[in-house]
Amino acid sequence: MSLQSFIAGVPKAELHVHHVGSASPRIVSELAARHPDAGVPSDLEGLREFFTFRDFAHFIDVYLAVVDLIRTPEDIRLLTYEVAREMAEAQNLRYAELTCTPYTSVLRGIAIEAYTEAIEDACVAAERDFGLVLRWIYDIPGESGIPAADATLEYALQHRPDALVGFGLGGPEIGVPRAQFEPHFDAARAAGLHSVPHAGETTGPETVWDSVRLLGAERIGHGCSAAEDPALLAHLAETGVVLEVCPTSNIATRAVDRIEDHPLRAFVDAGVTVTINSDDPPMFATTLNHDYEVAAGLLDLDERGVADLARAAVDASYAPEEVKARIGTEIDAHLDAHLDSSRRVAGDTP
Numbered sequence: 001m002s003l004q005s006f007i008a009g010v011p012k013a014e015l016h017v018h019h020v021g022s023a024s025p026r027i028v029s030e031l032a033a034r035h036p037d038a039g040v041p042s043d044l045e046g047l048r049e050f051f052t053f054r055d056f057a058h059f060i061d062v063y064l065a066v067v068d069l070i071r072t073p074e075d076i077r078l079l080t081y082e083v084a085r086e087m088a089e090a091q092n093l094r095y096a097e098l099t100c101t102p103y104t105s106v107l108r109g110i111a112i113e114a115y116t117e118a119i120e121d122a123c124v125a126a127e128r129d130f131g132l133v134l135r136w137i138y139d140i141p142g143e144s145g146i147p148a149a150d151a152t153l154e155y156a157l158q159h160r161p162d163a164l165v166g167f168g169l170g171g172p173e174i175g176v177p178r179a180q181f182e183p184h185f186d187a188a189r190a191a192g193l194h195s196v197p198h199a200g201e202t203t204g205p206e207t208v209w210d211s212v213r214l215l216g217a218e219r220i221g222h223g224c225s226a227a228e229d230p231a232l233l234a235h236l237a238e239t240g241v242v243l244e245v246c247p248t249s250n251i252a253t254r255a256v257d258r259i260e261d262h263p264l265r266a267f268v269d270a271g272v273t274v275t276i277n278s279d280d281p282p283m284f285a286t287t288l289n290h291d292y293e294v295a296a297g298l299l300d301l302d303e304r305g306v307a308d309l310a311r312a313a314v315d316a317s318y319a320p321e322e323v324k325a326r327i328g329t330e331i332d333a334h335l336d337a338h339l340d341s342s343r344r345v346a347g348d349t350p
Ligand SMILES: [Zn+2]
Pocket: 016, 018, 170, 198, 221, 279
């Protein structure tokens, strides 16, 4: 078995993947057919071409075109359910924490009550139909400032879905100081939500420090620039703050120039816990499986190492304990089956 097929077969958990950013050409074609007036092609070939990653500006165009197709609660339900299908069927995911940005949908006319009901409905259906356990992280779109943070906190606390586990912060980092969101994160954490902001993707280590010190971050989205600050790496390692690393996304957005320069190995060498994630996979022309392959290349991993990476994501997740235990057992079984078959090929056993 090649490392590639081993990776494809590993049961996985993903912690950093965006809801709208996971819409594939197939899903967008369904949404486009529902809203022909949006002017987005609904034929799959046309959409595949539209989705082909060119540069960051084009990614934003694709992202906004998809946002424009999500107009009704049924669109939200369909998007969520179909994303779950692809996660389970194509990436062998058993668990995912999907980062949702309810502020954007409410701004476009979907009431928060209907939004909540749509994602919760899809969550129940995804577990029943695909065996995928979904949990949510609500993130503040940082570029929309305090009004977005106030609203997102209210959606999280006053309209809290059962499956909400975390509170995040996304969007651009430049010109969006973390300190302004400290009260929002304080309130979310007081209500039992985990703090999982993006930081250090496009700005320096100071943003990661701020996220840890001011926002109480338990996991950091990206954290690339932490590699520039040995004291920060030591702090992350000591305190167990986990990095959600998204290798292909980092190249697409130019957070990192070349994959050879990716700080993943520096994180691991410093003792920081890392997890591998795909961020906005169809829009960055990646998949979670592909990002594991990239990570395996950067870290020189064999099958055991890949299994360890998969376990790290399960351990760093906010999944119920029985779900963590179940996926851990499945990962062990996948590795054991591989080791057994390698031994047979090597002729070690009769
Ligand atoms: Zn992200």
